[in-house]
Amino acid sequence: MATVLASTSSSLALAKPLKLDSGQALDRVTVAYETYGALNADKSNAILVHHALTGDQHVASPHPITGKPGWWNRMVGPGKPIDTGRFHVICANVIGSCMGSTGPASEAADGRPYGMRFPVITVRDMVRAQVALLDALGIARLHAVVGGSMGGMQALSFAANFPGRTARVLAIATSARHSAQNIAFHEVGRQAIMADPNWQGGGYYGTGKTPDKGLAVARMAAHITYLSEAGLTDKFGRRLQDRQARSFGFDADFQVESYLRHQGIAFTERFDANSYLYITRAMDYFDLAEEHGGRLVDAFARCTARFCLVSFDTDWLYPTAESRAVVHALNAVAAPVSFVELSAPYGHDSFLLDVPALDRVVKGFLE
Amino acid sequence: MSPRNALRPDLEVIARNVAPGSRVLDVGCGDGELMAVLQGEKQVDARGMEIDPEAVERCVARGLSVIQGDADRDLADYPDHAFDYAILSQTLQTAARPDLMLDELLRIGRKAFVSFPNFAYWRMRFSLLLHGRMPVTRHLPVSWFETQNIHHVTVEDFLRLLADKGVTVEKCWFFTREHEIGGARANWRAEHAVFQLSR
Numbered sequence: 001m002a003t004v005l006a007s008t009s010s011s012l013a014l015a016k017p018l019k020l021d022s023g024q025a026l027d028r029v030t031v032a033y034e035t036y037g038a039l040n041a042d043k044s045n046a047i048l049v050h051h052a053l054t055g056d057q058h059v060a061s062p063h064p065i066t067g068k069p070g071w072w073n074r075m076v077g078p079g080k081p082i083d084t085g086r087f088h089v090i091c092a093n094v095i096g097s098c099m100g101s102t103g104p105a106s107e108a109a110d111g112r113p114y115g116m117r118f119p120v121i122t123v124r125d126m127v128r129a130q131v132a133l134l135d136a137l138g139i140a141r142l143h144a145v146v147g148g149s150m151g152g153m154q155a156l157s158f159a160a161n162f163p164g165r166t167a168r169v170l171a172i173a174t175s176a177r178h179s180a181q182n183i184a185f186h187e188v189g190r191q192a193i194m195a196d197p198n199w200q201g202g203g204y205y206g207t208g209k210t211p212d213k214g215l216a217v218a219r220m221a222a223h224i225t226y227l228s229e230a231g232l233t234d235k236f237g238r239r240l241q242d243r244q245a246r247s248f249g250f251d252a253d254f255q256v257e258s259y260l261r262h263q264g265i266a267f268t269e270r271f272d273a274n275s276y277l278y279i280t281r282a283m284d285y286f287d288l289a290e291e292h293g294g295r296l297v298d299a300f301a302r303c304t305a306r307f308c309l310v311s312f313d314t315d316w317l318y319p320t321a322e323s324r325a326v327v328h329a330l331n332a333v334a335a336p337v338s339f340v341e342l343s344a345p346y347g348h349d350s351f352l353l354d355v356p357a358l359d360r361v362v363k364g365f366l367e
Numbered sequence: 368m369s370p371r372n373a374l375r376p377d378l379e380v381i382a383r384n385v386a387p388g389s390r391v392l393d394v395g396c397g398d399g400e401l402m403a404v405l406q407g408e409k410q411v412d413a414r415g416m417e418i419d420p421e422a423v424e425r426c427v428a429r430g431l432s433v434i435q436g437d438a439d440r441d442l443a444d445y446p447d448h449a450f451d452y453a454i455l456s457q458t459l460q461t462a463a464r465p466d467l468m469l470d471e472l473l474r475i476g477r478k479a480f481v482s483f484p485n486f487a488y489w490r491m492r493f494s495l496l497l498h499g500r501m502p503v504t505r506h507l508p509v510s511w512f513e514t515q516n517i518h519h520v521t522v523e524d525f526l527r528l529l530a531d532k533g534v535t536v537e538k539c540w541f542f543t544r545e546h547e548i549g550g551a552r553a554n555w556r557a558e559h560a561v562f563q564l565s566r
Binding site: 306308327328331332334336337338339340341342343357360361363364365367 | 412414421423426427428429430431432433434436446
């Protein structure tokens with residue numbers, strides 16, 4: 001029987017404004033986070049889990065809106081690969097998001113929501129907020145940082161920008177930079193949101209109208225990129241949805257259409273459209289080499305951590321070559337690095353799904 | 368030091384001859400047996416490369432730093448002299464271009480260990496002579512059409528290659544039926560050979 005894992009929901013108001021890559025500073029920043037498992041006396045057993053684009057701090061506790069289990073429930077818990085019986089697991093909502101950390105829906109100094117007045121943030125800014133949280137918690141050095149997809153970008157950014165503060169870096173299904181294709185898909189999503197009349201230039205808060213149609217389309221397009229062609233074929237094929245024949249209309253004749261529409265609508269119930277704009281932008285701006293004079297090698301020059309990179313053979317969003325580029329750079333600075341391409345049928349989403357080999361790698365690497 | 372299972376004889380001799388505290392790249396490291404011994408007993412900073420993802424997974428699960436990669440292609444990613452030793456055990460004969468792989472080993476490592484089965488071992492010669500067919504033996508158990516050993520090599524061939532390339536043999540060891548034998552008429556008597564090389 002599934003038991004609910006004991007977690008603590010907290011939020012921290014940062015004492016100082018957060019300096020951002022854009023040159024602006026974000027005042028009155030709140031970081032919402034969850035913790036699992038006990039922190040030991042010398043505060044050396046903490047693992048920071050970074051969430052992905054539409055993830056949140058509820059890594060192994062039920063989502064407060066949907067009630068669904070935590071997004072990495074299968075990975076984090078007592079006796080699981082990230083063992084909360086041994087480790088103190090921290091997961092913080094990224095700034096720019098909408099689950100408690102400061103984002104575009106938060107109140108600005110004038111008491112009204114930021115909307116598009118929220119500054120454009122970067123992955124490094126997200127990490128800076130999390131480091132401020134670690135400072136407040138008195139955790140000088142983590143046992144590990146762990147993340148998949150955008151979470152992996154944060155893990156790499158953490159390693160490059162705060163090299164002394166973690167002993168291990170586990171980056172899954174990720175990249176050191178967003179490719180033209182990655183940016184292109186995100187732009188489709190953003191344009192869908194901004195084309196929705198309910199978006200109202202981002203000022204929809206309190207109007208009773210939210211750009212759900214645009215956000216749903218953005219999610220539908222993105223969702224396709226998280227799956228593999230074989231996975232879609234396997235799950236849906238050309239099967240029809242609740243009907244015997246094509247309707248010769250534009251209803252969701254096919255199961256795959258119905259599924260995507262459902263995914264899109266369900267997403268709007270838990271996610272803020274402006275947060276989607278800001279976080280996708282942060283990912284597009286991500287280029288770890290560019291931050292370090294154009295050479296990825298230099299990004300890792302001061303690293304002392306052990307690294308592990310994992311890719312999946314069916315992930316075409318962040319393909320194996322992206323992980324290999326990171327491994328190459330780490331080799332060049334003689335960093336201890338492991339890398340494995342795992343075989344899994346689920347595309348990019350493999351990092352969230354039932355891949356026993358991933359469990360073994362995660363568990364082994366964190367030992 | 369906790370008791371451990373004995374390593375394969377070629378790995379044992381390599382483990383004995385690696386200097387404590389050195390940096391080692393084990394190319395084709397398999398399950399990481401040699402790396403684990405080097406790390407545990409000689410405080411060696413050991414890294415591995417292995418083509419089989421399941422073997423890599425087992426290595427990572429035991430705390431070793433191993434990269435999934437194809438030695439024919441991915442050795443190019445390492446800088447010059449990044450390691451004190453590059454090790455290639457029982458893998459040379461599977462390389463697309465063993466000569467180029469040897470160059471890579473001695474570019475990446477200041478020294479290299481290379482071990483391989485000797486195709487001129489007398490039992491092999493007799494087998495071929497008597498039966499007229501590619502030998503299938505205890506150590507080379509796979510038929511010619513499905514073997515990974517695409518470049519069978521003899522001790523004599525290997526020595527010629529080293530001479531052509533100006534590679535120095537620092538030490539060499541020979542084995543038959545898991546026992547070390549002397550170097551006399553090794554090309555005839557040895558089932559396996561291990562070389563310690565430098566340039």
